[in-house]
Amino acid sequence: MDEQQIQQIVSSVLRQLGEKTAQGKVQLIPANNNDVTPANTAGSTRETSRETPPAGDSGPGLEDLGTEKFKKWIGIEHPLNQSVIEDLARQTTARICVGRAGPRPRTTPMLRFLADHARSKDTVTTEIPSEWLQKHDLLEIQSRISNKEQYLTRPDLGRRLSDEAIKILTEKCKKSPTVQVVISDGLSTDAVVHNYEELLPPLLNGLKSAGLETGTLVFLRYGRVKAQDEIGELLQAEVNVLLIGERPGLGQSDSLSCYAIYKPTSESIESDRTVISNIHQGGTPPVEAAAVIVDLVKAMMAQKTSGIDLKR
């Protein structure tokens, strides 16, 4: 392939991304550019509606391909029935109606796929800042893991508390509360940060209104689900509620799960737990999840059990 052919390919890719003046040279487009919508996505129409982008290398850069606008992007060119395509796409968040270029994906959905993947990887590896924990008055403890890389390779250590954590819990936490709430980064930092404000206040208020006393709010860094058993055993809470970041998917990276268990011990197993997953704006909204969790805890207290033994 000679240089001219390479330049042509680069130019055509940049054009598909919305770059009008590109001649094989990367130029920036403004972030408020709104022309990639379902109505004008089919190739040539995009070209005609575009303003000339500013020259130079300053400015906000290419648009974020992880946004809603690109999630709704329809890439089928010349469909027989546009409204059927739009109707299909509206009904699911799955990657459908994105078109294809011969046997390969079109550039926009391909790049969106990579952007979503990058977002998911980021949320696994990003740390929750200590300032964020202080702002929310959370008592920080840590598992036996010392960094994110180790977290991913040693789940066994994420299930156990560090010696320092045991000391902090013993010295600083309320003993024998009815419900102990624990928050943990788990596999998604965004899950905690994005859902916290809408989940925690209604959850704590709901538990209080139900006459259930809660313990000191604890944040477990590098936590795995099983760690809630050790915390529960140490603090002797009747119910332990763990809010933990779920493994992210390609379309969803800020989903939180609630794992709840009645009187956990080191002998507890997975079937002793009850899980409410998919807590995020596009799934079970956090406020609604708070109400569901309160009902769940009430049921656990009434039946004095959890997991598969709990009747709901």
Ligand code: B12
């Ligand atoms: C990874 C995963 C698994 C893995 C866990 C392996 C591992 N060691 O990590 C495997 C494949 C083993 C698994 C199995 C099951 N899973 Co699963 N799993 C998930 C998934 C995709 C991510 C969980 C996650 O991110 N956890 C957070 C991290 C930080 O936790 P962790 O400590 O690393 O891992 C623990 C948890 O993942 C937990 N766990 C995983 N699945 C389940 C299911 C239940 C009911 C419980 C109590 C705990 C649990 O077990 C792990 C070890 O302690 C979720 C989907 C989601 N959106 O959350 C479904 C999900 C949690 N699983 C689900 C189900 C139904 C199951 C099974 C019952 C399937 C089956 N019929 O066999 C089994 C039961 C597991 C058990 N041990 O009893 C459902 C739960 C639905 C519900 N509300 O009850 C979910 C929500 C998927 C779904 N949408 O249907 N699962």
